[in-house]
Structure formats: structure tokens, C-alpha cells
Amino acid sequence: MNTVVLVKQVPDTWAERSLSSADKTLNREGVDAVINELDEYAVEEALRLKEAHGGTVTVLSMGPARVTETIRKVLSMGVDAGIHVTDDALHGSDAIQTARAIAAALGTVGWDLVLTGVESTDARMSVLPALLAELLGVAQLSRARAVTVDGQVVRIERSTDDGYQVVEATLPAVLSVVEKINEPRYPSFKGIMQAKSKPVTTLGVADLGLAAGEVGLAAAYSQVTEVDQRLDRQVGQVVKDEGDGGVKIADYLVARKLV
Amino acid sequence: MAEVLVLVEHARGAVKKVTLELLTAARSLGVPGAVVFGPPGTAAALADRLAEYGAVAVHAAEADDIDDYLVAPKVDVLAAMVTDRAPTALLVASTAESREVAARVAVRTGNGLITDAVGLDADRTATQSIFGGAVTVRSTVRTGTAVITMRPNSVDAVPAPAGVELHPVPVSLSDEARRSRIVERVEEARSSRPELAEASVVVSGGRGVGSAANFAVIEQLADALGAAVGASRAATDAGWYPHSAQVGQTGVTVSPQLYIAAGISGAIQHRAGMQTSKTIIAINKDPEAPIFEIADFGVVGDLFAVVPQLVEELARRAG
Ligand SMILES: Cc1cc2nc3c(=O)[nH]c(=O)nc-3n(C[C@H](O)[C@H](O)[C@H](O)COP(=O)(O)OP(=O)(O)OC[C@H]3O[C@@H](n4cnc5c(N)ncnc54)[C@H](O)[C@@H]3O)c2cc1C
Numbered sequence: 001m002n003t004v005v006l007v008k009q010v011p012d013t014w015a016e017r018s019l020s021s022a023d024k025t026l027n028r029e030g031v032d033a034v035i036n037e038l039d040e041y042a043v044e045e046a047l048r049l050k051e052a053h054g055g056t057v058t059v060l061s062m063g064p065a066r067v068t069e070t071i072r073k074v075l076s077m078g079v080d081a082g083i084h085v086t087d088d089a090l091h092g093s094d095a096i097q098t099a100r101a102i103a104a105a106l107g108t109v110g111w112d113l114v115l116t117g118v119e120s121t122d123a124r125m126s127v128l129p130a131l132l133a134e135l136l137g138v139a140q141l142s143r144a145r146a147v148t149v150d151g152q153v154v155r156i157e158r159s160t161d162d163g164y165q166v167v168e169a170t171l172p173a174v175l176s177v178v179e180k181i182n183e184p185r186y187p188s189f190k191g192i193m194q195a196k197s198k199p200v201t202t203l204g205v206a207d208l209g210l211a212a213g214e215v216g217l218a219a220a221y222s223q224v225t226e227v228d229q230r231l232d233r234q235v236g237q238v239v240k241d242e243g244d245g246g247v248k249i250a251d252y253l254v255a256r257k258l259v
Numbered sequence: 260m261a262e263v264l265v266l267v268e269h270a271r272g273a274v275k276k277v278t279l280e281l282l283t284a285a286r287s288l289g290v291p292g293a294v295v296f297g298p299p300g301t302a303a304a305l306a307d308r309l310a311e312y313g314a315v316a317v318h319a320a321e322a323d324d325i326d327d328y329l330v331a332p333k334v335d336v337l338a339a340m341v342t343d344r345a346p347t348a349l350l351v352a353s354t355a356e357s358r359e360v361a362a363r364v365a366v367r368t369g370n371g372l373i374t375d376a377v378g379l380d381a382d383r384t385a386t387q388s389i390f391g392g393a394v395t396v397r398s399t400v401r402t403g404t405a406v407i408t409m410r411p412n413s414v415d416a417v418p419a420p421a422g423v424e425l426h427p428v429p430v431s432l433s434d435e436a437r438r439s440r441i442v443e444r445v446e447e448a449r450s451s452r453p454e455l456a457e458a459s460v461v462v463s464g465g466r467g468v469g470s471a472a473n474f475a476v477i478e479q480l481a482d483a484l485g486a487a488v489g490a491s492r493a494a495t496d497a498g499w500y501p502h503s504a505q506v507g508q509t510g511v512t513v514s515p516q517l518y519i520a521a522g523i524s525g526a527i528q529h530r531a532g533m534q535t536s537k538t539i540i541a542i543n544k545d546p547e548a549p550i551f552e553i554a555d556f557g558v559v560g561d562l563f564a565v566v567p568q569l570v571e572e573l574a575r576r577a578g
């Protein structure tokens with residue numbers, strides 16, 4: 001079974017994140033870039049499936065030049081090869097265009113399973129797996145908290161708002177995993193050394209068979225028109241409990257007509 | 260006037276509150292038409308309630324096995340409706356499944372997508388709260404139909420009774436729509452309390468609660484307020500409360516009128532799921548806990564003293 005695992009490089013969740021004043025896209029400059037931590041669970045699951053069922057695992061990531069750091073990190077966890085989709089023309093692509101570019105890139109390699117994290121910690125749309133299943137015309141198995149593969153049949157526990165659903169499909173499929181699924185491994189020293197010589201293919205818009213005007217900010221179907229970086233929340237009142245903390249909260253709730 | 264399609268969320272024979280909110284939002288954009296999925300008879304049972312909130316048409320996409328497959332059958336029906344009727348918008352709730360339905364409809368019909376809106380203007384400009392609530396953006400869609408998912412509790416549901424017509428929508432499940440089959444559904448956290456994502460009041464407990472048994476303290480306050488119970492990841496990871504109650508980045512996003520956090524430090528991943536709550540109250544024994552930075556009212560103290568006293572006080576005042 002051959003798997004492609006998708007990862008995204010994102011600004012560190014703990015850093016101050018902002019949008020660029022010039023074109024209202026994500027500010028990547030001057031912010032630590034890290035692997036979207038939710039994608040590490042997808043990498044781990046891909047490696048576990050390979051250990052159990054054989055085949056290869058390829059990491060695919062789209063983004064600017066520094067994304068190679070993230071690809072190397074994933075290779076050092078034990079993934080076999082990398083694909084870096086990068087092109088200035090992709091800057092500002094919305095979710096749908098990103099999915100189109102990734103779907104086109106997936107068309108350049110053979111795979112049975114595409115694995116992703118449940119969402120990226122920066123955009124938090126949680127729609128890429130569904131978009132890819134749609135564009136690739138394969139089964140969608142999203143939000144898995146457990147996965148089993150038996151021949152061509154994949155069965156997941158899909159986490160829902162009130163529990164889970166057991167969902168079954170036949171390969172090929174797009175699978176996204178939630179963070180309850182496993183505990184991602186750390187790269188070993190050997191893994192880090194080996195990663196340096198693993199192959200990474202770079203693909204631009206022309207390699208994907210897309211026209212430059214089909215992707216990027218100017219072609220996006222949706223557009224950010226205004227950005228407000230102020231916190232609109234007023235600093236509240238904090239009191240120390242002097243044996244009357246509960247009463248004080250009750251007073252507050254009554255005063256605000258919240259009870 | 261332009262038509263606005265609303266994907267109806269329902270459970271156990273009742274329309275969910277978020278759908279009434281979406282119908283209210285839809286009325287500012289055009290004429291709402293509600294789309295109901297389920298086995299035959301589902302839509303007729305919900306029509307009166309939908310009409311009360313302004314739906315002029317209820318489109319019944321009904322088939323015995325439509326609920327047996329993930330996402331794709333709904334995409335087939337909605338994409339065909341969007342193509343045929345060219346509504347100005349398709350509004351769906353920002354729940355896990357509906358968001359995926361929306362995304363696939365958008366890409367199949369060549370329309371733009373906005374997710375997790377917390378506000379919507381008459382010109383289809385949506386407001387979103389990003390980066391854990393630190394930044395607010397306004398976005399528009401450039402295409403004929405705007406596909407928008409909205410966070411529950413973003414607008415107040417206001418009735419506006421309409422005369423409603425029921426329209427059957429032909430449903431035929433293609434092989435492609437049957438690719439992902441739901442073989443079993445398991446509810447882990449069925450309770451009589453309101454549903455977390457939709458609740459007007461949420462009371463959450465974190466690591467400070469200390470054990471599964473101690474969550475009774477959180478539940479007592481929740482019941483005194485008619486609230487849903489939430490939990491931090493530290494609490495769900497420890498197995499003190501079901502994962503489905505997790506609030507935050509990798510849990511449920513809530514936006515209630517009132518959010519009470521007890522024994523929760525306020526890590527950014529937790530804030531990402533609750534920062535758009537209208538009023539936030541925090542109880543924490545550490546005065547430096549970051550939750551106080553976003554709390555409207557905070558008490559520095561032991562939750563095992565403060566919470567029971569609050570429950571007692573609420574009972575006394577109600578009494
Ligand atoms: C990829 C990823 C995703 C994540 N997703 C989520 C998510 O969806 N939701 C989420 O919540 N977290 C999430 N986290 C975890 C998050 O970073 C924090 O670790 C978590 O929120 C901490 O939970 P907590 O506040 O309950 O625990 P802690 O941070 O340990 O805080 C416990 C608090 O309780 C207080 N306390 C202790 N005893 C008492 C007492 N008797 N009375 C009053 N106060 C007391 C302490 O002062 C402390 O502030 C995620 C992390 C990662 C890496």
C-alpha cells in the first residue's frame with residue numbers, strides 16, 4: 001500500500017500571528033515556521049500502516065522555499081521521499097485552489113491512500129480532505145480516531161460531536177486523522193542522517209498542468225476585504241476569593257442578566 | 260428576490276437551534292429555502308418549525324438509505340440544486356459533516372467557500388474570527404453562489420412566520436455517493452443537557468478538577484444554569500470526561516452567551532474553541548493563568564469552594 005501524507009508548514013501557534021497589511025495573506029516573515037502539529041499524527045499513522053502492510057510513504061507539502069525544512073523533518077521521522085509543490089504563482093491561493101494544486105500534484109505519483117491531519121492550526125478550515133476526495137473522485141474517510149486496513153478495505157472510527165461512527169470504504173481513499181489516534185514518534189539520530197539523502201521532487205505550477213491564472217490570490221473565489229488585529233475584548237475584572245467568590249459570580253451574572 | 264438555501268440540521272425529530280439561526284441570517288440575504296435530508300417523512304415533520312423562522316420552501320431530499328453514507332449523497336443533491344437554482348448563498352452550520360458537505364459543493368459547482376463565519380451582512384460579507392480569536396477578518400465570495408458555514412450562536416434566532424411549501428427533491432444514490440458507508444453509529448455522551456456546540460451556556464472543567472468523580476461539581480453548576488458541560492484537553496486526555504466534550508482547537512468550537520471555565524489555564528488551543536463566547540467567567544487558583552486575560556469576570560480561588568457556593572447561591576436566589 002502506497003501512501004502520500006500531506007503536511008503543512010504553519011506559523012508557530014504560540015507566536016503572535018498576523019495577516020500582511022499589503023495583501024491580507026498570512027504573514028510568514030519573522031515568525032517561527034513549524035510543521036502543523038496535527039499533521040504529525042498523520043505522518044505517524046502513515047508510518048504505522050507501512051510497518052503493518054508494507055509499501056512506501058511519500059510526504060507532500062505546498063508552500064514557499066522554507067517548507068523544505070518541514071519536509072526534511074518528516075523524512076527524518078522515517079518517510080521515504082518528498083514532494084515540494086512550490087511556485088510564486090501559488091501565493092494567496094484559497095482552500096479550493098490549494099486543493100486543486102495538491103490534487104494535480106498527487107496525479108504525478110501512484111498512491112492508494114492520501115493521509116492528512118484534521119486541520120491546520122493557522123487556517124483551521126478542516127475542509128482539505130473533503131475537497132481532495134471530491135477532486136480525486138475517491139472515498140472520503142475523514143476525522144479518524146482509529147484506522148484498520150484489511151486488503152483493499154479501510155475501516156475508521158470517525159469522531160463526531162457526540163461519539164463516533166464506524167465508516168468503511170474501499171481504496172483508494174483520502175483519510176484524515178484526529179490527534180487522539182496515536183502518539184507521534186520523534187526523529188531518531190539515524191533518521192535525521194538518512195533524511196539528508198532522501199529524494200525530494202520539486203513541482204511548479206507548470207509541472208502540475210495548471211495555468212498561473214488558475215491559482216493564487218488574484219484568482220481566488222473568496223477574498224479577505226478587511227482585517228482587524230485589535231482584540232475587541234475589554235480587560236475584565238479579576239477578584240480574589242475571600243470566601244465569597246461564588247456569591248460574587250452570582251452577583252455578576254444577575255447584574256448582566258445572564259441568569 | 261434571491262433565494263438562499265439553508266441545509267437543515269436535525270436530530271431526533273427536531274430542528275436544531277443553529278438552523279433557526281441560519282434561517283434568520285438567510286432572511287437578510289434573500290428568501291430562505293430549507294433543505295432537509297433523511298428518510299421519507301422527515302421533512303414534513305419539520306416543516307412547521309422551519310416555516311416559523313421564515314422558510315418559504317422546504318426541499319425534501321428523502322431516501323431510506325441516505326443517512327447510511329458519509330457526506331457524498333448530500334453533496335450530490337445540494338450541488339444539483341445550486342446549479343439549477345443559482346441561489347445567492349448556501350448556508351450550512353459549521354459542524355464537522357456540514358462543513359465538509361459545503362466544501363465539496365463549492366468545488367463541484369465552482370463557487371467560493373467561507374468557513375466558520377461568526378457574522379453575515381446583507382451583501383454576503385462574512386465576519387470570521389481567526390488565530391484563536393486574536394484577529395477578526397471580513398471576507399466576501401466573488402462567485403454567483405456564496406457557500407458559507409456559520410458557527411452556532413453567531414446570530415440570535417428570531418421567528419418570522421412564513422407560508423411554507425414542501426417540495427420533494429429527487430434522490431438517487433450513485434455508486435460514487437456510496438463510497439464511504441457508515442456501518443455503525445455510537446453515541447458516547449448522550450445526556451439530557453443541551454448540545455455543546457449549540458448551548459447558550461457552557462460550563463467547562465480542566466485539569467484543576469482533578470478526577471472524573473470531581474466533574475460532578477462542574478455538572479451541578481451546569482445543571483443550575485441549564486448549561487452544557489465542556490472540558491479541556493487535559494481533562495479529556497485523562498479520561499475524566501468524554502472526548503466529545505472537549506472544547507478547543509481539536510475539539511468543539513463554542514460561542515455561547517456565557518462560558519464558565521473552572522480549573523482551566525487558558526492555553527491558546529483551548530481559547531481557539533471558546534474565545535468568541537459573549538461573556539467569559541474564569542475560576543482558577545493561579546492569578547497568572549492566561550484565562551484571566553480573556554475573562555470578563557474572574558475569581559482567583561479554589562474551584563471546590565467557589566463553584567459549590569455559586570450553585571448554592573443560584574439556588575437560593577431562584578428559591
Ligand atoms: C495539537 C494540540 C491540540 C490541542 N487541542 C486542544 C483542545 O482542543 N482543547 C484544549 O483544551 N486543549 C488543547 N490542547 C492542549 C493545550 O495546549 C493545554 O495543554 C490544555 O488546554 C490544558 O488544559 P487545562 O487548562 O485543563 O490544564 P492546565 O494547563 O494544567 O491548567 C490547569 C489549571 O487549573 C488550575 N487549578 C488547579 N487546581 C485548581 C483548583 N482546585 N481550583 C482552581 N483552579 C485550579 C491551575 O492553576 C491551572 O491553571 C492542544 C494541544 C496541542 C499540542
